[in-house]
Amino acid sequence: MKRRKFVQLSGMGAGAAMLVPSMMMGSSITADALLMPGMDILTKRKLADVALNTARSLGSTYADARIGRYLNQYVFTREDKVQNVVNTESFGIGIRVIANGTWGFASTNSVTEDGIMKATQQAVAIAKANSKIQKDPVQLAPVESHGEVSWKTPIKKDFKSVPVSEKVDLLLSANAAAMENGANFVNSALFMVNEQKYFASTEGSYIDQDIHRIWPTFGVTAIDRGAGKFKSRQAMSAPMGMGYEYMDGLESEKLEGPSGLRLYRNSYDIVEDATLAAKQAKEMLTAKSVQPGKYDLVLEPNHLGLTIHESVGHPLELDRVLGYEANYAGTSFATLDKWKSGDFKYGSDIVNLVADKTQKHSLGAVGYDDEGVKTKKWDLVRNGVLTNYQAIRDQVHMIDQKESHGCCYAQSWNDVQFQRMPNVSLEAGKEKYSINDMIKNVEKGIYIAGRGSYSIDQQRYNFQFGGTVFYEIKNGEIVGMLDDVAYQSNTQEFWNSCTKICDENDYRMFGSFFDGKGQPSQVSAVSHGSSTSRFDGVNVINTGRSV
Template identity: 60%
Template sequence: MNRRDFVGLTGLGATALLLPTLPGFGAKRVDPARLLEPGADTVLKKRLADAALNAAKSAGASYADVRIGRSLNQYVFAREKQIQNIVSTESYGVGIRVLVNGCWGFASTSVVTEASLAATARLAADIAKANKLVLKEPVQLAPQQGFGEVSWKTPLVQSAFEVPVKQKADLLLAANAAAMANGANYINSALFQVNEQKYFASTDGSYIDQDVHRLWPTFNATAVDTKSGKFRSREALSAPVGMGYEYLTPSAAEQVRGPQGTDTIGYKLRYDLLADAALAGKQAKAKLTMKSVIPGKYDLVLDPGHLGLTIHESVGHPTELDRVLGYEANFAGTSFATLEWKAKNLPYGSKQVNIVADKLQPGAVGTVGYDDEGVKTKQWDIIKEGKLVDYQKIRDQAHIVGQKESDGCCYAQSWDDVQFQRMANISLKPSPTKMSVDEMVSKVDKGIYIAGAGSFSIDQQRYNFQFGGQLFFAIEKGKITEPIEDVAYQSNTQEFWGACAGSCDQSDYRLFGTFFDGKGQPTQSSSVSHGSATTRFNGVNVINTARKV
């Protein structure tokens, strides 16, 4: 990554600083028109895949899969009144995984011909045979039916790649202008667009063609007090989505207002970038003179755009089975929720907590029809009435917990990376009983309403944590009284979810997510969403984060 790209990213604020990688920057840069050109047809891809599968079987593989991938990325970066960078990339190649004598072997190639794929399959088999020297326990794959020739595509109205680059650049510049006209001194904005054209074939008999689209508009607006040097920021309240450019078509029907007195807006599957940027400029400036929070115990009312990050860190990662088993520790460790812990039937949270993993959720960035092992995706329970009932697992993990099938949550960030267990869309179910945000606030005597995701910290077992946010409002005797600053809450996973007193209903349900969730070594990045409605947590410890310089 060159300095210009780095500045364009890091200027987006705390979210961008956490990016472990930016897929596409290492790929071949192309003219934007290239992103609209069709890839290879399924007839050719099936012939290529069969060449690899036949070679793998001839080399002794008991199982093999082939992933032919074409990854298209376009990133547009803007700062104040200028476009900083426009990056369009294409990556095309094949990854082949084989199982020989109970050992995995993997190899990849960017030379996409039948001869090359056959040679790569034989190389993967040789690697598997070499791995036998350090084998401790043979791989056990959960059975998987073959689906024959099937396809799946992200439901979308318009591909973001079909929209002229100038139109997208003008939109970011207009958002920047709106923020600065309303109080921001500086603003960085970006539009991330991804299209994964994925073809999977295996010796199980599957030939799966998928066309996956993702989009994320975001910004970070900053206001400065030039006399004191004090500055405050507000990031976008958008969510990354598994949709097309239609997400950027404003719709009043898709807006969800925060409680009275907050001047906050949440968004469902349509987002008004200009309105959010204008409001961000106003709110960033207002933060400069807001009162600082008084530390203590508060009831928290957490907006979905904030709660999603807490779900991600305290439920999503701790229930990944590889972390539970200690096989994975990169990016904040393993998990307190071990098999032994689960066997004790200890509460993960209150009976109000029902959390599902869902690879089918409409609009979510982690949604696909089939995973990278050819498993048909589904929804399943993770926490039911406060009790941990299941983990997230893939084909070679299912037998460890006495199960006979994968959950369909295996993923690789590119064709030249080996697939492994990744987080599904993990979401908190809304209340089945009608409950608005204003009704929830009216029942709080002393509390804080928090909107937007901010900084966070969590320990190496995903247990003790601290979370900040974007916007904070004091609640007294059932009413929002004033905006406040310098808020963060501290808890541990069981204590926090045990304090959950209930959620609003489906009408308030929205998605939060991340485009760049890092995991593994070497690091891979994936996209995942987390849904919830506004939710109340009683008696949570709040600290003041202000520092004197």
Template identity: 70%
Template structure:
């Protein structure tokens, strides 16, 4: 088995021409077969832990993983590709001579595990010659034998492929019947079966499920060949196939589909076709200062880039500088206790337990029980995201529980937790918020973005833009993007709708690290207003 095989998928749309799939192609039936019995996994893990201890490791942990993926990709009324993959193996991480060592194997025999463990210990001892300070781990009490499972109603892997294809064909027909020229629709399904054991005394068995149902709808102006697109407004979720059972009943003023417990993909395809056509004749925005009303389907990406990434401690410390940059939110700003990240309306928190979120697990990938914590409180920076060997740098005693590896063959490291904006405390609907805006733009859906290496200066687009004049929606706009810097933007936050409007968005493929890994992470918010933000016109002029 190839340790890390990346499959090229043609015609994926939405910019996903290369999707990270670890494993080998298998038959669909393989996805519904049981993995190793938990007793067998414990026996294999103990063999690795005992070997590591005998070879001089002061600490060791083992991750035995089975990773299943299914991607179904369609265009118009044809299926373009179906990919099923499976990856099985074990990774062992040790501390020897105060230094980390790691090795992995898909040889799930006693001899294979012994060789991998010996390699991890030997690596640690060799690296210790260059180690300036020993690894300092925050203590974790062993949990014994425990388990956790994503609370799903329908296992997406067990839904017949024909039913999934029928759904996507119905979605595509809905868009084409409503006037779309082209449509791509997809299903991305993931099941991580992860077993963790450590010399701290933990034996943790977890079964994690995620899905995403994106689409891209295009309308072409037959007169001049111009075209506009509208991506689907579904959000990736830590849910089962029941998420796609919904039939939308509620609409908001922009006619986008509300999604919470379920998502109506067929109805969203119809609306996307209508809105893509409407965009063909929409007025081009006049640049200037506007009050922005940002829907959660849009704001999640701004949170991800301007809050989630800059508050990862390894980025703050410079560990990601070579690949992904650093952070403006430096330690001295946090230590001052006075750094105004945003207005006093802004409360941002990290959360690894939120139901339905992509990052929800019972325990992270170094055996820490997960929870939630504040990052920005009443606008002031109060914390970061850190793991066991980092929190001592913040004078803290407990890991935040946000360690993750995307495969058994990858070493676990600090990853972004679900990072979200707390809803407003006062009762406030979207309609009420819009009524108070004199000159503004209501933005729905995530689009293109650009942000600098310190996660400070940025530019964001979107899917749908509606002009607000004197408290009323005055029609659709096009060619909209807003520019700001992180501190200025979050300090311009003036209103946040209450918890009734709270929704999750998220990223299914968030990249980080060298060698690169991907993780899935959600970001929640209610619709939020930002005052006096600079808006530019993105229309390209020829000649």
């Protein structure tokens, strides 16, 4: 990765700078070429059948083929300049087989009958070679044969049809608004993805899907040169499974937060957010440093989503629970004995955490996963008790279940699919209850919005989280901005300290384009929804003080 590219990508979100190259796979093309139609569906079926029939003829008991066309467009700006516009296309096929009870996988960008036959032969050869050391044969949970079906993200405006100049103008307008309101530096970016995926299997499914995602983001920095200090504020946007309508307000919903903070749902005003971000970055320069101690925390969804991701999403991936996967995020404290007990208190009685691959506008929303399983919603934690994990077809028998949860995914045709985190969300409170209601009932607390730095141990148990902006709450009122705030807890203690959750009118989603897992590593996109929630007696530290 060239230094210039690294600088362009830095500041675009936690971990994104190192993982973005994985998303930029493929050949560079023009913006106009993004609009060119891909391979027609009849040709896809014919070529997929070449893979399936070849696999059967070579002794495979199961095979699936994924023909994928992956289109990406990224726009990067800084202050009054365009830094880069990236358009890429990747096209190929991945073939997965079971032969002699063992998985084999191969892929090729030669999407022809001859190229597919050779790749299938390679996949079967790999499976048979690996079977010599396989102790237990693969056990696949049964799946419905769907025949020929299709699914598409319900978008209103395809990003590919929007001129690049319009996107550039929007980002530069946001930059200008930030500079006019006190920012010294600002960068902004738009990430837009279209996955065109065709899945076929020997079990009779032929599934065509068209998936869209978008993420606008920025970072502003204000400097106090006299004091030698600087503060930054990142965007309050959330990546979404939507079209470009997310940027132009076709589904505009703006919620008013404490201290004039704008909270966005299903639409995003990047100019408005950049304006406020500059003002808040300046305010941070003189904000009071927090006094360490126990506080009641009021956490808004854009912040709480990251805590859900790290302390619920990752530790309830079954492969981590079993110790089969430890890359990036470690294993898990939520071991099978806790689940089997039937009474392990993951959280307080009001905590209900669900996995949902069907959630509208979420990053993980698809009709079918990359094993051809129809997606669904299921409980992970109900009334505070651990009830289930995330598992796919060759895993569910390990927890005595008969049906895949439908959360298998590969980042491209060139990668083998495996268990990935679905959307994991905290259900909203049942009674009418707003952010202002919550703040009125807090005597000593801190309101935290947006994501910040964090750390969590390899069992996903002990952790520390920061945020973007912090406001002190005294006797039911916001009294001013705080600085140097981070909270420490462990997963079980934290979720058991949850005492109140706002209702569905406050429900919003946080998301990540770049959730890393596996070796070789892959990234996936996932959302986490919640309403603003209260956690009592949480330990807060001052990150600005030397030890």
